[in-house]
Amino acid sequence: MNPPPPVRKTSPWPAVIAIGVLLMFAALFIGELAQVSGGDSDLPPAERTVTGDSYVETVSALLIEADAAKGEALVKRYGCISCHQGAGAQNKLAPEWAGVATRAATRRPPLTAAAYLYESIVYARAYDVDGYTAQMPLIYGNIIPEVDLGDILAYLLTLEE
DSSP, rough: OOOOOOOOOSSSSHHHHHHHHHHHHHHHHHHHHHHHHHHTTTSGGGGGGTTTTHHHHHHHHHHHTHHHHHHHHHHTTTTTTTHHHHHHHHTTTOOOOOTHHHHHHHHSSSSSSHHHHHHHHHHHSSSTTTOOOSSSSSHHHHHHHHHHHHHHHHHHOOOOO
């Protein structure tokens, strides 16, 4: 008669580590979801009420060495054109860019066209255009480097009617 095979004890640590990593990713996901769905909480307190001076210093600094030609290439690279031109604009995903500089000058008084466009990119939930759902991702203010943002603003400001 053969003795029973020895029982092999396994360590619980691999399972504990896997569960810990899973919980960490769940917490990050919930945090990001809360940030994306958070109404006007993505606005700094000083900017919730706009004035004629809102964003002026920031936008002026961004536009000093901005290059509209680079901005035109950047809106393609960042995927902006998928919602703001062609089928995206026709299906009311986002306002069409044709004439955006002209409309931006009067869209949200007392903001200048440049200040309004800046706010629309960086604080996408600050103002919703009638007829469009609030679909602009809130991440662009965090992922677009300032130099690129300046170039994009310079490009958008060339799109007059």
